[in-house]
Amino acid sequence: xxxxxxxxxxxxxxxxxxxxxxxxxxxxxxxxxxxxxxxxxxxxxxxxxxxxxxxxxxxxxxxxxxxxxxxxxxxxxxxxxxxxxxxxxxxxxxxxxxxxxxxxxxxxxxxxxxxxxxxxxxxxxxxxxxxxxxxxxxxxxxxxxxxxxxxxxxxxxxxxxxxxxxxxxxxxxxxxxxxxxxxxxxxxxxxxxxxxxxxxxxxxxxxxxxxxxxxxxxxxxxxxxxxxxxxxxxxxxxxxxxxxxxxxxxxxxxxxxxxxxxxxxxxxxxxxxxxxxxxxxxxxxxxxxxxxxxxxxxxxxxxxxxxxxxxxxxxxxxxxxxxxxxxxxxxxxxxxxxxxxxxxxxxxxxxxxxxxxxxxxxxxxxxxxxxxxxxxxxxxxxxxxxxxxxxxxxxxxxxxxxxxxxxxxxxxxxxxxxxxxxxxxxxxxxxxxxxxxxxxxxxxxxxxxxxxxxxxxxxxxxxxxxxxxxxxxxxxxxxxxxxxxxxxxxx
Amino acid sequence: xxxxxxxxxxxxxxxxxxxxxxxxxxxxxxxxxxxxxxxxxxxxxxxxxxxxxxxxxxxxxxxxxxxxxxxxxxxxxxxxxxxxxxxxxxxxxxxxxxxxxxxxxxxxxxxxxxxxxxxxxxxxxxxxxxxxxxxxxxxxxxxxxxxxxxxxxxxxxxxxxxxxxxxxxxxxxxxxxxxxxxxxxxxxxxxxxxxxxxxxxxxxxxxxxxxxxxxxxxxxxxxxxxxxxxxxxxxxxxxxxxxxxxxxxxxxxxxxxxxxxxxxxxxxxxxxxxxxxxxxxxxxxxxxxxxxxxxxxxxxxxxxxxxxxxxxxxxxxxxxxxxxxxxxxxxxxxxxxxxxxxxxxxxxxxxxxxxxxxxxxxxxxxxxxxxxxxxxxxxxxxxxxxxxxxxxxxxxxxxxxxxxxxxxxxxxxxxxxxxxxxxxxxxxxxxxxxxxxxxxxxxxxxxxxxxxxxxxxxxxxxxxxxxxxxxxxxxxxxxxxxxx
Numbered sequence: 001x002x003x004x005x006x007x008x009x010x011x012x013x014x015x016x017x018x019x020x021x022x023x024x025x026x027x028x029x030x031x032x033x034x035x036x037x038x039x040x041x042x043x044x045x046x047x048x049x050x051x052x053x054x055x056x057x058x059x060x061x062x063x064x065x066x067x068x069x070x071x072x073x074x075x076x077x078x079x080x081x082x083x084x085x086x087x088x089x090x091x092x093x094x095x096x097x098x099x100x101x102x103x104x105x106x107x108x109x110x111x112x113x114x115x116x117x118x119x120x121x122x123x124x125x126x127x128x129x130x131x132x133x134x135x136x137x138x139x140x141x142x143x144x145x146x147x148x149x150x151x152x153x154x155x156x157x158x159x160x161x162x163x164x165x166x167x168x169x170x171x172x173x174x175x176x177x178x179x180x181x182x183x184x185x186x187x188x189x190x191x192x193x194x195x196x197x198x199x200x201x202x203x204x205x206x207x208x209x210x211x212x213x214x215x216x217x218x219x220x221x222x223x224x225x226x227x228x229x230x231x232x233x234x235x236x237x238x239x240x241x242x243x244x245x246x247x248x249x250x251x252x253x254x255x256x257x258x259x260x261x262x263x264x265x266x267x268x269x270x271x272x273x274x275x276x277x278x279x280x281x282x283x284x285x286x287x288x289x290x291x292x293x294x295x296x297x298x299x300x301x302x303x304x305x306x307x308x309x310x311x312x313x314x315x316x317x318x319x320x321x322x323x324x325x326x327x328x329x330x331x332x333x334x335x336x337x338x339x340x341x342x343x344x345x346x347x348x349x350x351x352x353x354x355x356x357x358x359x360x361x362x363x364x365x366x367x368x369x370x371x372x373x374x375x376x377x378x379x380x381x382x383x384x385x386x387x388x389x390x391x392x393x394x395x396x397x398x399x400x401x402x403x404x405x406x407x408x409x410x411x412x413x414x415x416x417x418x419x420x421x422x423x424x425x426x427x428x429x430x431x432x433x434x435x436x437x438x439x440x441x442x443x444x445x446x447x448x449x450x451x452x453x454x455x456x457x458x459x460x461x462x463x464x465x466x467x468x469x470x471x472x473x474x475x476x477x478x479x480x481x482x483x484x485x486x487x488x489x490x491x
Numbered sequence: 492x493x494x495x496x497x498x499x500x501x502x503x504x505x506x507x508x509x510x511x512x513x514x515x516x517x518x519x520x521x522x523x524x525x526x527x528x529x530x531x532x533x534x535x536x537x538x539x540x541x542x543x544x545x546x547x548x549x550x551x552x553x554x555x556x557x558x559x560x561x562x563x564x565x566x567x568x569x570x571x572x573x574x575x576x577x578x579x580x581x582x583x584x585x586x587x588x589x590x591x592x593x594x595x596x597x598x599x600x601x602x603x604x605x606x607x608x609x610x611x612x613x614x615x616x617x618x619x620x621x622x623x624x625x626x627x628x629x630x631x632x633x634x635x636x637x638x639x640x641x642x643x644x645x646x647x648x649x650x651x652x653x654x655x656x657x658x659x660x661x662x663x664x665x666x667x668x669x670x671x672x673x674x675x676x677x678x679x680x681x682x683x684x685x686x687x688x689x690x691x692x693x694x695x696x697x698x699x700x701x702x703x704x705x706x707x708x709x710x711x712x713x714x715x716x717x718x719x720x721x722x723x724x725x726x727x728x729x730x731x732x733x734x735x736x737x738x739x740x741x742x743x744x745x746x747x748x749x750x751x752x753x754x755x756x757x758x759x760x761x762x763x764x765x766x767x768x769x770x771x772x773x774x775x776x777x778x779x780x781x782x783x784x785x786x787x788x789x790x791x792x793x794x795x796x797x798x799x800x801x802x803x804x805x806x807x808x809x810x811x812x813x814x815x816x817x818x819x820x821x822x823x824x825x826x827x828x829x830x831x832x833x834x835x836x837x838x839x840x841x842x843x844x845x846x847x848x849x850x851x852x853x854x855x856x857x858x859x860x861x862x863x864x865x866x867x868x869x870x871x872x873x874x875x876x877x878x879x880x881x882x883x884x885x886x887x888x889x890x891x892x893x894x895x896x897x898x899x900x901x902x903x904x905x906x907x908x909x910x911x912x913x914x915x916x917x918x919x920x921x922x923x924x925x926x927x928x929x930x931x932x933x934x935x936x937x938x939x940x941x942x943x944x945x946x947x948x949x950x951x952x953x954x955x956x957x958x959x960x961x962x963x964x965x966x967x968x969x970x971x972x973x974x975x
Binding site for chain 1: 593814
């Protein structure tokens with residue numbers, strides 16, 4: 001934001017996020033929701049809106065929204081209902097979308113985020129459950145009548161969708177991006193949505209307006225769409241703030257409109273004007289009875305909620321990790337999973353050591369070999385990693401050797417026991433243990449002892465024999481010292 | 492067999508081997524071939540499928556293993572029910588070519604019971620009407636007087652059963668669309684409790700009011716037809732998950748001690764005096780049979796029609812939005828998307844459907860929503876409370892089904908005059924209460940009159956028992972129209 005814009009105007013941002021829920025089947029029929037299936041291969045008469053078909057609620061989808069509602073500290077109503085949102089469009093096979101209007105499944109929630117300016121709490125107006133539309137594929141080829149053709153793919157039609165709407169209390173593009181990122185983490189932690197923005201599983205729309213600082217009336221609102229990454233969210237909003245600020249400075253009127261983000265041009269462009277407000281003629285969906293959400297149901301969902309990102313970050317910090325490390329582990333399911341698995345295998349390991357391994361060499365190995373779902377990289381096993389880390393910390397192997405062993409384990413899955421055996425017992429720092437080797441070598445080489453005493457330079461021979469016997473695990477300098485002490489003492 | 496044999500007579504003969512499902516089906520098909528040009532009951536006759544079903548039924552009887560008391564029963568199905576592989580028009584140009592890939596739940600259940608489906612019957616377009624005159628395809632005539640309407644919207648099924656062109660049938664009752672044509676055609680029309688029978692595959696007119704309802708020649712057949720299709724359906728979230736009693740088994744218990752309420756408001760101005768007399772005489776019959784008759788009041792009755800004509804069109808305006816020319820049915824090309832949708836709907840829908848879509852769209856519009864749709868929902872609650880109060884005192888309500896007998900084609904060109912035909916049937920539709928129309932006499936001109944009995948939620952058994960007692964005590968079911 002330019003200084004003048006920042007000082008003259010206050011930015012008002014509200015976000016609407018649509019998240020496709022990770023149910024196996026659609027919202028109102030049994031069709032699967034697998035991403036990337038051939039067009040119209042996941043459809044049935046119900047999601048094609050054929051005459052006479054009826055919707056039946058997917059309870060899992062309801063549970064995902066309730067779980068999200070609990071996670072954002074929202075109010076869950078005792079009774080909810082669905083409404084029909086009526087409008088004509090070819091991607092809407094029934095001519096109405098089954099959505100929630102009067103009684104959303106979750107209302108008045110909040111999500112706390114960290115920004116470069118410190119923590120900020122985003123108030124969330126509501127989260128509700130609705131069905132997705134079909135997808136239009138616009139062809140370039142002319143149809144029979146000479147007009148361009150558009151095709152409809154109903155695979156997405158009727159997929160369960162959660163809409164999460166914030167209050168217009170977001171003030172910066174960074175807050176907007178951070179909110180979207182934190183929401184993605186939350187949805188993924190709950191398992192409610194895969195929330196992949198590039199796949200359209202999480203779609204962020206921003207309502208952006210400016211108003212003179214010190215005023216309370218809202219300025220002319222512009223809706224921004226087509227932001228396919230978190231970076232786009234931040235850039236599109238920043239661009240829009242600048243654009244609107246310049247227009248206001250120049251005395252140019254702004255219009256209510258929907259604008260799209262062009263990632264190539266790094267600019268927003270007008271999609272359509274919003275001259276009139278749409279009348280969707282909402283009314284309660286007569287094909288679906290109101291749904292009772294009893295307290296026991298909410299409680300059972302609450303009980304199955306996993307640890308949420310914020311709580312997990314707090315726990316990691318309590319374990320001694322830096323805020324940065326904690327955020328990295330929570331943000332990356334691979335790293336976070338590896339951290340948890342290794343820690344579970346050996347709870348006595350210092351968390352910082354595991355975090356360093358996971359975010360350091362672990363991340364490198366992860367990129368090459370890939371972490372699997374359990375957070376185990378490559379062919380590796382968390383217990384083996386834990387054993388090798390412990391060997392380093394115990395001093396059983398040097399850091400350099402230990403790192404090498406970890407790389408080998410992660411690379412080909414060789415068990416930690418075999419690696420440590422092959423590496424020898426490690427630097428033998430215990431003099432008593434070393435002396436056993438020294439004495440054995442001296443006893444076995446009486447001729448060399450005579451030579452030594454005769455002043456010949458054979459100390460190196462003894463040291464080499466000891467090093468051989470300890471497979472290089474002894475400290476050569478200490479061994480030399482001990483050999484000289486022994487030979488001199490016996491002389 | 493007689494052209495007006497009941498289903499239970501037919502299936503008893505099938506079981507004894509004195510009649511054959513194939514011969515009976517052939518008999519009905521021959522009668523349809525000979526007489527349906529006059530009556531106009533059917534839009535589609537599924538001859539080959541019917542004969543195949545009859546042959547399969549015959550084999551089962553030969554093996555001594557019929558599927559149900561309906562096995563081999565030749566039935567007529569309103570063209571509002573989806574039938575896999577068989578054109579389903581809903582009486583509309585917009586669905587003239589629509590062939591569903593699925594069966595409605597009731598169609599599937601009837602097939603599973605071994606019934607023989609003779610064909611799809613005529614109806615008012617999208618079930619909007621009370622005379623079947625709003626069909627986009629043909630006129631249906633009342634078998635008792637071919638110059639008159641059979642009632643509607645399920646006029647085709649009613650005329651088929653009355654005319655001996657089917658042994659039984661199914662229609663849908665949204666504001667009276669089964670009870671009214673049953674009264675006009677002198678047959679039984681039984682609207683069960685809302686949710687008792689699945690609506691899956693029933694092409695929606697007004698979802699909160701649409702009921703699947705059988706037509707039959709007598710109450711035992713009614714019980715058998717209802718029993719075959721009733722019961723929870725996981726495909727319909729509004730279907731009730733309650734046990735279905737053996738309706739036929741409970742029929743003979745009589746009405747001794749049954750409390751019958753006679754609502755004053757159903758006998759006021761506008762009621763044909765002949766109907767008034769016939770219905771009061773029917774109430775006397777029930778009293779003579781041991782029922783306790785008492786007057787009751789349903790003060791909200793007069794608001795029924797107005798309320799219905801807000802709620803039903805509102806739901807219809809949304810339900811019919813899917814007919815946009817994009818996916819199935821009629822498509823009229825246009826210069827762009829909106830133009831294509833507009834032209835398709837302009838060409839595909841008839842005037843009554845357009846009228847109701849406009850009414851409903853208006854009633855749901857911003858600024859009018861609360862005054863119309865919101866208010867109508869409140870009145871609906873009041874009507875329900877009226878009935879709850881009445882049913883605290885009585886078990887069954889007795890009233891006329893219609894204010895007049897079957898009228899002439901074209902006689903009720905004014906939509907409001909047509910709408911008033913449903914004044915006595917609408918309250919049970921809006922409350923979802925079970926209700927039946929039973930023949931209770933004839934006018935001086937020889938036209939049938941219907942007695943309406945209304946019961947408590949899910950208490951179809953009591954209603955059937957009362958109707959059965961009345962039917963057994965009166966001679967009306969023995970008279971049939973002659974089409975020869």
